[in-house]
Amino acid sequence: MLELDRVVKHYRSGGEVVRAVDDVTLTVAGGEMVALYGPSGSGKTTLLQLAAALLTPDAGSVRFDGRDVGAFGGDEADDYRRLDVGFVFQEIELWRGVSAQENAALKLVADPVPWKQARKQAARWLERVGLGHKLDEVPEHLSGGERQRVAIATALANEPRLILADEPTGSLDSRRGRDVLELLRAIARERGAAVLLVTHDPQAAEIADRVHTLRDGMLLSEAPEPPLPARRALDAAS
Numbered sequence: 001m002l003e004l005d006r007v008v009k010h011y012r013s014g015g016e017v018v019r020a021v022d023d024v025t026l027t028v029a030g031g032e033m034v035a036l037y038g039p040s041g042s043g044k045t046t047l048l049q050l051a052a053a054l055l056t057p058d059a060g061s062v063r064f065d066g067r068d069v070g071a072f073g074g075d076e077a078d079d080y081r082r083l084d085v086g087f088v089f090q091e092i093e094l095w096r097g098v099s100a101q102e103n104a105a106l107k108l109v110a111d112p113v114p115w116k117q118a119r120k121q122a123a124r125w126l127e128r129v130g131l132g133h134k135l136d137e138v139p140e141h142l143s144g145g146e147r148q149r150v151a152i153a154t155a156l157a158n159e160p161r162l163i164l165a166d167e168p169t170g171s172l173d174s175r176r177g178r179d180v181l182e183l184l185r186a187i188a189r190e191r192g193a194a195v196l197l198v199t200h201d202p203q204a205a206e207i208a209d210r211v212h213t214l215r216d217g218m219l220l221s222e223a224p225e226p227p228l229p230a231r232r233a234l235d236a237a238s
């Protein structure tokens with residue numbers, strides 16, 4: 001569903017060229033959750049921005065459902081982000097003084113979705129993340145974990161087929177973090193959405209379907225080591 005093929009992205013800063021993403025090939029299928037680890041500055045955020053059509057690659061291609069995302073013009077990129085992509089960030093931007101339900105519903109007003117229906121869809125997602133009892137609560141009265149779940153419901157309110165998450169558990173304790181990761185994986189499974197997650201959270205390695213590591217813009221590891229019996233079989237075959 002999301003296919004990055006030999007993607008390169010440079011930045012120029014003060015006469016120097018930084019190869020932020022260096023020949024990365026990565027696929028995330030529908031229904032799959034892929035986690036991306038890597039030290040600070042390794043290119044994780046740049047990779048998400050390429051997937052979101054916020055940046056265009058200098059070489060290689062980014063495709064979603066066969067469409068060349070890197071070649072989108074401004075309007076196409078806006079439509080893609082509005083209709084196909086859901087973002088979950090660590091830094092949560094919610095409107096103060098506006099209820100959880102209306103925060104999530106506001107995401108949909110750019111679409112021609114009537115307000116009543118937007119509120120209904122928002123309520124459904126808030127129930128899905130376990131906040132059905134806090135629909136009328138304003139963010140100031142919610143805990144950090146609850147606000148994170150409102151942010152997830154907001155990101156998912158338009159039923160995106162691609163979910164891009166940048167450190168979605170960064171501000172949560174490990175139990176809440178695990179809940180968020182399991183929720184994202186469940187949503188991938190239920191809706192056939194592709195989830196690409198950038199994280200430092202070690203729990204993601206157990207929960208994600210695949211784990212990759214980025215270093216200096218290069219993708220180091222493919223799938224995790226196969227289990228021991230499979231490795232023995234592979235050794236025997238080689």
Ligand SMILES: Nc1ncnc2c1ncn2[C@@H]1O[C@H](COP(=O)(O)OP(=O)(O)OP(=O)(O)O)[C@@H](O)[C@H]1O
Pocket residue numbers: 011012013018019020038039040041042043044045046047
């Ligand atoms: N707008 C920019 N201009 C110049 N260099 C940039 C720009 N954005 C990122 N970089 C550089 O590109 C490299 C990759 O940055 P990126 O933000 O993608 O890494 P990251 O893995 O997400 O880091 P972190 O975990 O700290 O968020 C770094 O060397 C960074 O300094």
